[in-house]
Amino acid sequence: MRIGTFVRVAAGLLGIPVVVVAGSCTTPAAYPERGLTLIVAYGAGGGTDASARLLANDLGRTIGQFVTVQNIAGGGGWNGWSAIAHATPDGYTIGYLNVPSMFAGYLNPDIGRPESLDSFTLLMNHVTDYCVWAVRTDSPFKSMADVIAAAKSNPGGVSIAAHGYGGDDHLAILSMQEATGVEFRVIHNRSTADSKAQILGGHVDVVGANVSEVVAEYKAGEMRVLGVMSPTRSEFLPDVPTFEEQDYDQEWAVSRGIAAPKGLPHATVDALMRFLEAAIASEGHKREAARLSLALEVKKGKAYEDFLKTQEQHIKRLMGW
Numbered sequence: 001m002r003i004g005t006f007v008r009v010a011a012g013l014l015g016i017p018v019v020v021v022a023g024s025c026t027t028p029a030a031y032p033e034r035g036l037t038l039i040v041a042y043g044a045g046g047g048t049d050a051s052a053r054l055l056a057n058d059l060g061r062t063i064g065q066f067v068t069v070q071n072i073a074g075g076g077g078w079n080g081w082s083a084i085a086h087a088t089p090d091g092y093t094i095g096y097l098n099v100p101s102m103f104a105g106y107l108n109p110d111i112g113r114p115e116s117l118d119s120f121t122l123l124m125n126h127v128t129d130y131c132v133w134a135v136r137t138d139s140p141f142k143s144m145a146d147v148i149a150a151a152k153s154n155p156g157g158v159s160i161a162a163h164g165y166g167g168d169d170h171l172a173i174l175s176m177q178e179a180t181g182v183e184f185r186v187i188h189n190r191s192t193a194d195s196k197a198q199i200l201g202g203h204v205d206v207v208g209a210n211v212s213e214v215v216a217e218y219k220a221g222e223m224r225v226l227g228v229m230s231p232t233r234s235e236f237l238p239d240v241p242t243f244e245e246q247d248y249d250q251e252w253a254v255s256r257g258i259a260a261p262k263g264l265p266h267a268t269v270d271a272l273m274r275f276l277e278a279a280i281a282s283e284g285h286k287r288e289a290a291r292l293s294l295a296l297e298v299k300k301g302k303a304y305e306d307f308l309k310t311q312e313q314h315i316k317r318l319m320g321w
Contacts, residue, residue: 031091031271035066039087039095041080041102043073046191047212048096050292051127051256058279058288076164078105078113085119089261091268094123099255099308100315104166107312107321117308120259121269124276125299125307127289129210130230131172131252132237133160134223136199144227144246147206151182159185160206161195166319169195169208172229172252174318179248199223210254211236215293229253236293255311257304273300 036059040052049071056067072080080095081102087093097120105113135141141150151158162169165188173186187204189195192213199207200222207214207223211234217223218237227243228234229252243250258276260269279285280298289296299307315321 031268032063032065034092035060035068036063036091037093038067038069039080039084039093040069040071041073041077041096041098042071043191044071045193047127047129047210047254047294048098048256050212051294052096054285054288054292054294055126055258055276055279058282058285059275062275062279062282076105076111076166077101078115081105082113082115084259085115085261087261089121089263089265091260091264091272094258094260094272096126097122097255097257097259097308098167099257099311100171101164101167101254103312103315104319107316107319108166109321117305117312119262121262121264122301122305122308123258123260123269123272124301125255125257125297125304126276126280127256127294128297129212129254129256129295130228130234131168131254132209132211132214132225132228132240134199134207134209134214134218134225135205136202137221137224139205139224141206141226142224144243144248147226148180148182151180151184155183156185158182158206159187159204160208161187161189161198161204162208163189163192163195166315168210168252168254171315171318172208172250175250175252176248178318179250211295212293235290235295255307257299257308 038052038056040049042048052069056069060067072083077098084095105111106116141147160173162173164170173184177183192209195207198204214223214225215236218225225237225240227246228237228240229243229250231251233242280296
């Protein structure tokens with residue numbers, strides 16, 4: 001046993017406080033000393049879960065410790081986000097923030113949660129997954145113009161499935177209604193998996209989802225993707241036009257970013273940022289993200305915070321909160 005360790009143990013047994021002075025032979029262990037927990041506010045199998053498990057694998061390799069994904073679903077995502085916000089700010093619990101989905105919890109006065117963006121240490125954006133509208137391949141709708149024409153001729157007659165009130169799918173629908181003056185019959189589901197089951201089963205006319213969530217069905221010939229709400233065509237759906245190409249100025253996506261509890265020490269923030277950047281920049285991470293049809297888009301620190309605050313105000317206006 002090292003002398004310094006023996007002195008601390010012996011003194012501890014005797015109840016004597018120990019002060020370690022500069023120049024002693026003991027040094028504090030480097031962060032992280034143990035594994036990390038990465039909280040996902042949704043169940044397993046969705047786009048956020050896929051992003052998290054990819055990150056956990058490569059972050060674990062980077063820090064030389066296990067990173068365990070913990071799915072805490074329910075409460076519109078706030079069961080999980082609250083768990084992140086109220087965890088001990090020691091760098092051992094981090095998690096995903098899903099924007100715009102999380103805004104409803106505290107901006108909507110009917111919900112009025114006490115947490116907000118200020119409850120977190122905002123680290124960086126990881127993935128930006130743009131919204132799409134898709135139909136079954138045997139649908140009469142071949143373009144966005146077809147959908148809008150049908151909705152205009154039969155207000156409320158065209159059904160569209162979305163995941164979550166106040167989420168990106170829902171907000172994209174509201175924005176399209178505002179821009180075109182049409183009215184859709186919106187079907188809210190607990191998950192995009194439910195929405196996809198409805199469209200494939202012929203129970204709804206259109207599904208609102210994200211790129212990564214429909215690529216497999218698109219390639220299998222089960223779905224026709226009518227448009228992507230991105231500034232340029234998606235690298236994963238290169239044959240699908242953007243909404244803007246079809247004369248609808250719409251840009252919507254889900255941002256999956258990484259945060260920790262408020263009050264994380266600056267040294268720990270700096271270390272986490274270095275580890276996250278290294279993991280995301282690795283060639284293996286980029287290859288696997290491409291295989292999963294996940295678009296990596298890193299925004300760090302202040303840039304990430306500014307992005308979230310801007311989105312917050314945009315959604316507040318659109319929803320009338």
